[in-house]
Amino acid sequence: MITRGYYIGQIIDELTAVSHQVESRAGLQLYDLNRYLEDFFKDVLNIVYDYKLINLNEERSNNPGLDLGDETAKVAFQITSTKTSDKINKTLENAAPQVGKFPTIYVLILVDKQGSYSGIKPTLTGPFKFNTKKHILDIGDVLKKILSLPIDRLQQLHDLVSKEVARVKIELEVPDKSGKYQTNIDAFIEKIPRERYDGVSAYHKHLKEQNPDTEVTEQAVRKDFNKFIRRLKSLPRISRQFYAFMLDRADVDGTSFTISVDKLKRICSYPDMDGELRLLMEQSFCxxxxxxxxxKSATWGIGTVPNANSDELTWEFMDFLKQKNISLEKVVVSLDFSDFK
Known part of the structure; x- marks a missing residue:
C-alpha cells in the first residue's frame, strides 16, 4: 500500500528540483516564465489550497500584476522567479486597479524568497492588506502546506506532478551556446534508415541461373528494388519488423504468400497489430x-512491390534469401542488402 510518506517524498523531490532549475535560470538572468509553468502551478495551488484558480492571461495576453485568479474566493497570485522588493512593489502597483475583484493577492516566488522585505511600500500594501510574511510564498511554504493535506488530495497532487513535471523541467532548460537544448525532439523521433544496397548484379545473376529464359533485365530488377526500399523506408522500424514476421510465417502456395487472419491473431499478441496492418496496407505490402x-478463414495476402517488372518478385526474393542464407530482418528491417553480393 502506498503511504503518505511516499507521496510526500515524491512531491517534495520533484517540486524542489523545479525550484532549483528556476534558480539556475535566474542565475543566468533568465527570469521569464512561460504559460505552461503558470498553468502547472495553477493546478498545484488549486489542489494544495483548494482554490479554483484560472489563468488570467487567457483573457488578456498579459494581465497586469496577476497571473492566476479565483473570483469566487477573491484571491489572485503572481507567479515569478524574481524575489526582490522591487518586484513585489511592481506587482502591487500593477494589480491595484483589480483590488475590488481580488482583494487578497499572493506572490509565489519559485526560488527561495528573501529573509525580509523592508523595501515594500506601505502605500502599495494598504489596499490589499498585504502582509509580507503571509502573502509572499516560495516553494518551501507550499511544501509545508502539502505536509498536512488529506490522503486523497495528496494522491491527486502526486498524480499531477508525476504526469507534468517532466514537461515543466523541459520548459525550464537553457540552450547551449549553439542554441541547442538538452532535451530535443530529435531524441524522440525515429531516424529514417539509410539503406546499404549494392547487390543488384548478384541478385540478377541468381535469377538467370534459376531461370535462363527470364526476360527481366538487371535494370528492371534495380527499379523494382528501388521501389521496394523506398516504401520500406517510409515505415517505422517496428512496422518493418512486423512485415518481416508476416513474410517469415506466411503460408506459400505456389508463388503466393498468405497468412490466415485467425492464425495471425493467435500467433501474435502485439497490442497494436491493427495499426501495423493499416500501415502495411497503405504501402501495398499486405x-x-x-x-x-x-x-474458411479470411487471409492476408503479402507482397513486396505492386506491378513489379517480375510477376513473381516476392517468391524470387524470399527464395534468394533462403538459398543464400541471408537474414530477412537484416534486409527488410535494417535495409542492409550487403549480403546480396
Missing amino acids: WLNEADEWD
Missing part, C-alpha cells in the same frame, strides 16, 4: 482476402 466459404 491486403485482405475475404473467405469464399463460411468455414
